[in-house]
Amino acid sequence: MSVYSPALPTPRLADYHQLGPTHQAHFDSFMEQADNTRDATEYAFFMAAAALAAGTPLPPGGEIAKCACTQCYCAAIFDTAAPGLIVIETSTYGLPLLQCADCADEHPTPIED
Numbered sequence: 001m002s003v004y005s006p007a008l009p010t011p012r013l014a015d016y017h018q019l020g021p022t023h024q025a026h027f028d029s030f031m032e033q034a035d036n037t038r039d040a041t042e043y044a045f046f047m048a049a050a051a052l053a054a055g056t057p058l059p060p061g062g063e064i065a066k067c068a069c070t071q072c073y074c075a076a077i078f079d080t081a082a083p084g085l086i087v088i089e090t091s092t093y094g095l096p097l098l099q100c101a102d103c104a105d106e107h108p109t110p111i112e113d
């Protein structure tokens with residue numbers, strides 16, 4: 001793996017739109033499987049695999065997500081432990097769907113009752 005250290009202060013790790021179709025397909029598949037498993041070891045494995053597909057190192061927290069913003073075509077892939085994220089929905093398996101810090105800043109869409 002090449003030595004690549006992003007200089008930007010943004011918590012964004014990668015952009016889904018910048019990935020090739022094969023990497024996008026793998027990323028989607030691993031994220032879906034992570035969402036579907038109830039096994040912590042499997043979950044960690046799928047997260048690591050998804051990060052690999054996205055071409056980003058797995059953050060210390062071991063969890064990444066793709067921006068679930070419904071108001072723009074943002075597809076930022078980020079560390080779920082990054083500051084400024086908003087939970088906009090929960091998946092069918094109870095995992096939070098997150099809006100990235102940029103979207104949360106520009107057009108926040110928090111969960112409504």
Ligand SMILES: [Zn+2]
Pocket residue numbers: 067068069074075076099100101102103104
């Ligand atoms: Zn976003």
Ligand SMILES: [Zn+2]
Pocket residue numbers: 069070071072073074103107
């Ligand atoms: Zn957005």
